Amino acid sequence: MTMPPCDFAVIVPAHQAQDTLPACLSALMAAGFPAEAILVVDDGSRDATGAVATRAGVRVIRNDSPERPARARNRGVAACTSEIVLFVDADVVVHADIRSRIARHFADPALTAVIGSYDSAPPAPAAVSRYRNLLHHHVHQRAAGEIGTFWTGLGAVRRAAFLEAGGLDPAWEDIEDVEFGLRLVARGGRIVLDPQMQGAHLKAWTYRSMWRTDVQGRAVPWTRLLALGRLDPAAMNAGPAHRASAAMVALAAVALLALAVTSLAGWVLVGALGAFLVLNRRFFALLWRVGGARLLAAGIPAHAVHYAAALVGYAKVRLLERPRLS
Structure with missing residues (x-):
């Protein structure tokens, strides 16, 4: 050719x-x-x-x-x-x-x-x-x-x-x-x-480098672009499924902390984790195809950490930088 x-x-x-x-x-x-x-x-x-x-x-x-x-x-x-x-x-x-x-x-x-x-x-x-x-x-x-x-x-x-x-x-x-x-x-x-x-x-990658990159190198500047109205909220790293996944990670964290207070928190935790798995089922299927059960078992908690870092970066900008970006 x-x-x-x-x-x-x-x-x-x-x-x-x-x-x-x-x-x-x-x-x-x-x-x-x-x-x-x-x-x-x-x-x-x-x-x-x-x-x-x-x-x-x-x-x-x-x-x-x-x-x-x-x-x-x-x-x-x-x-x-x-x-x-x-x-x-x-x-x-x-x-x-x-x-x-x-x-x-x-x-x-x-x-x-x-x-x-x-x-x-x-x-x-x-x-x-x-x-x-x-x-x-x-x-x-x-x-x-x-x-x-x-x-x-x-x-x-x-x-x-x-x-x-x-x-x-x-x-x-x-x-x-x-x-x-x-x-x-x-x-x-x-x-x-x-x-x-x-x-x-x-x-x-290490967990440390991933956390640093996801907070300071991704979530913080992405949130700044969103706050300035320059980035479409439906962009590929910020679409509805990504936002819902982050919400499920936050809900699971709150439920985990509340377990000592109420047994209902256990049901909330199970529901949040189940929703997280469903929302990311295609990605988790890819991990299974590439690396089997071992990679999937490592990838699910790593993915939760990824979204936890995104939440931290988002909160940092919205709570600490909002006046400057308004």
């Missing part, structure tokens, strides 16, 4: 990424991206990240000290001239068909950007890592089609549109891609999520 013509630059921001970057770059080149089209922005790494990129033959820009991913990606875009910019995280291994898929999407001149999904085979062995990477896969698989946000983990955008929208805003670090997507769509841009445009996520 003839590859649809498309002028690509691949931007890979990398900080302390010596362990994952070789697989990331190898997969990109195996997918048809020449080394000279790949730009690694070494964001103040103190390990061998820069040397790994240099040995691979790709272009390298180095920041003397870490400037964080938003600025690193902006610098990468400023250093290239290609029509299409593909952002790939340094811990993502793209599938072999990624280039042809993106090229086919951009054959539509009305399309501004396209994003993909993590695949269903995360290699990190710990149950919490498999759970967390599969959660992202599940959410993106169920949100196919035109969407209102962008994702820099594996997402491509027309360079001209990126620059006209002002690039990524470091003030929204952690969800700078989401905020950028909102601006892009507000300017008339069209973003599509292709669930078959996939890559394996190599990141290893």
Whole structure:
């Protein structure tokens, strides 16, 4: 099959990424991206990240000290001239068909950007890592089609549109891609999520890193966008099923505390947990298919912790920051 013509630059921001970057770059080149089209922005790494990129033959820009991913990606875009910019995280291994898929999407001149999904085979062995990477896969698989946000983990955008929208805003670090997507769509841009445009996520998670990310890196900035009226309450990470799941986790926690006071709390606890299982049955079925009873047994409490973190972040913004956001 003839590859649809498309002028690509691949931007890979990398900080302390010596362990994952070789697989990331190898997969990109195996997918048809020449080394000279790949730009690694070494964001103040103190390990061998820069040397790994240099040995691979790709272009390298180095920041003397870490400037964080938003600025690193902006610098990468400023250093290239290609029509299409593909952002790939340094811990993502793209599938072999990624280039042809993106090229086919951009054959539509009305399309501004396209994003993909993590695949269903995360290699990190710990149950919490498999759970967390599969959660992202599940959410993106169920949100196919035109969407209102962008994702820099594996997402491509027309360079001209990126620059006209002002690039990524470091003030929204952690969800700078989401905020950028909102601006892009507000300017008339069209973003599509292709669930078959996939890559394996190599990141290893712990409960501590998951909690920190879910509270400060996700729930807090997402709630700020909601409070400012910039984010649709039905967006893929904030839809009715997600809000209901968070409510069931809160109800279960209250019922657990009330067990010492009234026996009725036990029935409330059972009901809340049952509703939580029903609301998330499709995701839990995915955990079962991928990892059997062992992954499911680990994933159910991890999912409850995920929603508990979302509640904490939401409450933090609504209770402590509401006057500033009003």
